[in-house]
Amino acid sequence: MRAFVITAPGRAEVQEVAPPEPGPGEVVVEVDRAGVCGTDAEFFSGAMSYLHTGQAAYPIRIGHEWAGVVAETGAGVDPAWLGRRVTGDTMLGCGHCARCTNGRGHLCADRYEIGIRNGWPGALAERLPVPVRALHPLPDAVDPALGALVEPGGNALRAVRAAGLSPGERLLVIGPGTIGLLAAKIAAASGIEVHLLGLDAPTLDFARSLGFAHTWTAATVPPLRFDAVLDASTGPESPARAVELVEPGRRIVYIGLAERPSMIDSRTVVLKDLTVVGVLSASGGLAETIELYSSGAVDPRPLVAAVVGLAQVADVLAHRRPAAWGGAPKVHIDPRR
Template sequence: MSAPVAGPGEVVVDVERCGVCGTDAEFFSGEMAYLHTGEAAYPIRIGHEWAGVVAAVGSDVDGSWLGRRVTGDTMLGCGRCERCLDGRQHLCADRHEIGIRHGWPGALATQLPVPVRALHELPVDAELGALVEPGANAVRAVRAAALSAGRRLLVLGPGTIGLLCALFAAADGVEVHLLGVSPESLEFARSLGFPAWTAAELPALRFDAVIDASNAAALPERAVSLVEPGGRVVFIGIAGEPSRLDTRSLVLKDVTAVGVLSGSGGLAGAIERYASGAVDPRPLVAATVGLDEVADVLAGHRRPEWGAAPKIHVDPRR
């Protein structure tokens, strides 16, 4: 792909840091659903968790953006439809998604074109900036759980999003537990101060809300079975195959179920929590590599010395 040029309403960002996400790995393996629905096609430049410095602006863009460290919304709506005009551009039927949908190039590169309307200025460094997008997903999930301080939350899946949900909820004074499978991920969650359990170990506690941040098809049903009657279940993980959930379980327990797509609407909240120090996601980053190591990372290869932290960052300047 050729070097990007800032068109009308756009900037070009020099990428400082980009996170590798499960969605990126699915593009690498060919499993990503959009490849099979026609919403994405090869070749595609992936990467949507990013931070960088504005290097060029379009002719109609305020020049004061130059030199500012930024991140941005992954979801780029058309700006004209009812959903966009109603502030729901992440649900626009014609949206582009950076590094994911309809060919908009991603941030696993030295430069990235972005509409200026999607930008958020960063008062934090590039490492934290590249954690804003996944953090924004967690912000929205925790908001959807709607718990006050002292309530108890169960998070299914101690991966990046699940751990970020735990961190943001704990910052609100919520008691957080995590449910997982692998000993390594559970021990890492415990190292952050959270009780973490296998299904066999999970104590019989009242869970006022459950967030499913896993990719296991059986866990949506499990989430509903574990939540307190009248509680809330938030679905942010996406399984590779359909999940079965008897809606009678929702009705008979008077459960509110919420789906969360993307960090749109949560970016400013994540930035504020990082900048204030209320949430510190840095321990989730196992390593930072160069672009020459991306293929190995996408294929699931990890160096033993990286440990069990779930997130790998890429510095394309290396």
Template sequence: MRAFVLTGPGAGGVQDVPYPVAAPGEVVVDVERAGVCGTDAEFFSGDMAYLRSGHTTYPLRPGHEWAGVVSSAGSGVDPAWLGRRVMGDTMIGDGSCRRCRRGLQHVCEARQEVGVRDGRPGALAEQLAVPASSLHALPGSVDAVLGALVEPGGNALRAARATGAGPGDRVLVFGPGTIGLMAAMFARADGAEVHLMGRTEASLRFARSLGFEHAWTEDELPDLPFDAVVDATNAAHLPARAVELVEPGGRVVYIGLSATPSRLDTRQLVLGDVTAVGILSASPGLAATIEAYASGAVDPRPLVGATVGLSDVAAVLAGTHPTGPAPKVHVDPRLV
């Protein structure tokens, strides 16, 4: 089958690789859509921390945001999965450690990560093999495009819910990229007044086109009380800025990662009685995200700016493929 393979920093392309075979407890999925993520871009640039820690090595097959149809199943798998459209959890715990037993398999020390850590090739391919236990069935109202947006949406939903915001609350989201915009969508769906802060007028103009009229640069940000702040950027100075801007008794949620250490004065947290929350992984939010998409409470499809084939992935990762103002690129491995 055809798969996109990264062979080193800045190097990668489509290769012919063996078709996956479902091991016991696994299924093989025909991939319909796969999202290109910032993590994939970091693998392409060579900046991804897992490359330095040894969790990931080249060559690697990325892609952890996906949807497709189950085409075969290994022994021990319920045959009812066959023919169903599904998406899957990126994080696969060992199932036996203390964290897994406590329902925290997404932070299992021995976890596998589909398309991220060695041992689990990703979804930028025609087919993908994953444990049946990682699957989430998609209802008929959630098509392949929405299905491939469940994984990033699960991260965003968790960030929005971690703010605790609802009607009467004001939330500020740093970063109008995919995760930031999705977090804003979930916070808005929960009834909060949402403001977005970004760097470029183009990104802010796109945010406004989605109905977020309160979209500002850092210099333009109005002097308003914010009950919660979500940092969905890679800017090292913004975690501290979030604590400065949040109301006493409020919450700051960190879902972005900077390339260099971020520094903040924890005395501000204590003296402001501020709660700080870090979000890793969509795992605990996948089911609720599917439900939100199925009901129409949140529709992130406008965030997909382009759908390309596997042969275009290298240009997308290098930033040379035109995508328009929307931040997310999807890959359809069936396209030539």
């Protein structure tokens, strides 16, 4: 089968590789659609931290946002899964350690991460092996585009949950990229007043095209009461700005990762009596995200700029994209193109 393989920093190619065979408790999914994100771009550039800690190594097959159809089942898997449209969790814990048995399998020390950690192959390929326990069925209303947006949506949903807001309260989202905009959509669907803080006019113009009227730059953000701040940016200065802007006694949620360490003054955290939450992964948020998409309460499809084939992935990861694609942040891949 064909798969996109990163062989070294800045180097990648579409290769013919052996198709996966399902092991016990596993299925093989025929991939309909896969998304690429900032983590994938970091693998392509060589900046991704796992490359420097030994948790990932070249060559690597990326892709962890996906939707497809179960094509094969392994031993012990109910054959009723065959032909079902699915997506799945990226984080594959061992299943038996204390973290896994206490509902924190996404933090398992020995976990695989599909297309990211410990060599589990990713979804930028025609077929993908997945443990059946990680699968989530997709209803008819959730098409392949929506299915491949469930994983980033689950991250955003968990971040919005962690903000602890009620309808009518005010949320500031720093970083109007895919996760930030998904969080904004999910929060708005819950009756929360959403404000967005971005770097430049094009990204904020796109946010306004989605109906978000309250968009600001660092120079223009007004002195409002922000009941929570959600940092979905990659800017190392943003975490400290979140501490500065949030209302005392409320919450900051960090889901973005900067390439270099970002500093906050813990004295301010204490003196403002803040709750600070970090969010890693969509685990625990996938099923509810599917429901939001299926019901129409949240429609993330406008975030997809284009759908391309495997041969175009390297250009996407190198941030070479046609101006005609506009300001939408997400690019999807059809592995059969």
